[in-house]
Amino acid sequence: MNENILGLVAGRITSVSMLPQLFKVLKQKDAKDLSWLMICTLIVGLSLWVWYGFLHHEWPIILSNAFAVLVNICLLISYFVYREK
Amino acid sequence: MNENILGLVAGRITSVSMLPQLFKVLKQKDAKDLSWLMICTLIVGLSLWVWYGFLHHEWPIILSNAFAVLVNICLLISYFVYREK
Structure with missing residues (x-):
C-alpha cells in the first residue's frame, strides 16, 4: 500500500474511533x-497533535x-451528564 | 516549544491515554x-500506524x-470478560 495513503487511512480510522463510544x-x-x-488525557494529547x-x-x-478533540469534548460532557444514571 | 519534543510529548500522552480506562x-x-x-476501531487504526x-x-x-495496541487488546479482553457483570 502507498505509504501516504496508509497514513491517511490510519489517521481517519483513529480520528473516528471514539464516535461509536459517543453514540453508545x-x-x-x-x-x-x-x-x-x-x-x-485524550483531549490533551490530541490538542497537542493539533498544535504540532x-x-x-x-x-x-x-x-x-x-475532529477527534471535538468528539472527545462531547464525550466528556456526556459523561458528566449521564454518569449518575 | 521545540516541534520534535512537542510531537514526542503528544505521542506519549495519546499512547498512554487508554491506561486509565483499562485500570478502571x-x-x-x-x-x-x-x-x-x-x-x-482503535486496534485497527493504531495497527495501521505501526505498519506506517x-x-x-x-x-x-x-x-x-x-504499546497502545497492546493496551487496547487488554481492554477488549477485559470488556468481554466483564461486560455481563
Whole structure:
C-alpha cells in the first residue's frame, strides 16, 4: 500500500474511533464505566497533535485531530451528564 | 516549544491515554458502558500506524502505537470478560 495513503487511512480510522463510544453513551444514557481521566488525557494529547500540525502546516494532522478533540469534548460532557444514571 | 519534543510529548500522552480506562475496568470488574466497536476501531487504526512506522523506519511511531495496541487488546479482553457483570 502507498505509504501516504496508509497514513491517511490510519489517521481517519483513529480520528473516528471514539464516535461509536459517543453514540453508545447518548443512546444508553449511561456512562459510569467510562474513565474521565482517559477522555481528558485524550483531549490533551490530541490538542497537542493539533498544535504540532499547525507548527508543521500539516492540514491532515490538524483536521483529523481537531475532529477527534471535538468528539472527545462531547464525550466528556456526556459523561458528566449521564454518569449518575 | 521545540516541534520534535512537542510531537514526542503528544505521542506519549495519546499512547498512554487508554491506561486509565483499562485500570478502571479491571478495578470495577464492569465494562458494559464501553463500546467494543470503539476498541476494535482503535486496534485497527493504531495497527495501521505501526505498519506506517515500519515503512518509514520511525521507531517512535512504531513503539508508541504498538504499546497502545497492546493496551487496547487488554481492554477488549477485559470488556468481554466483564461486560455481563
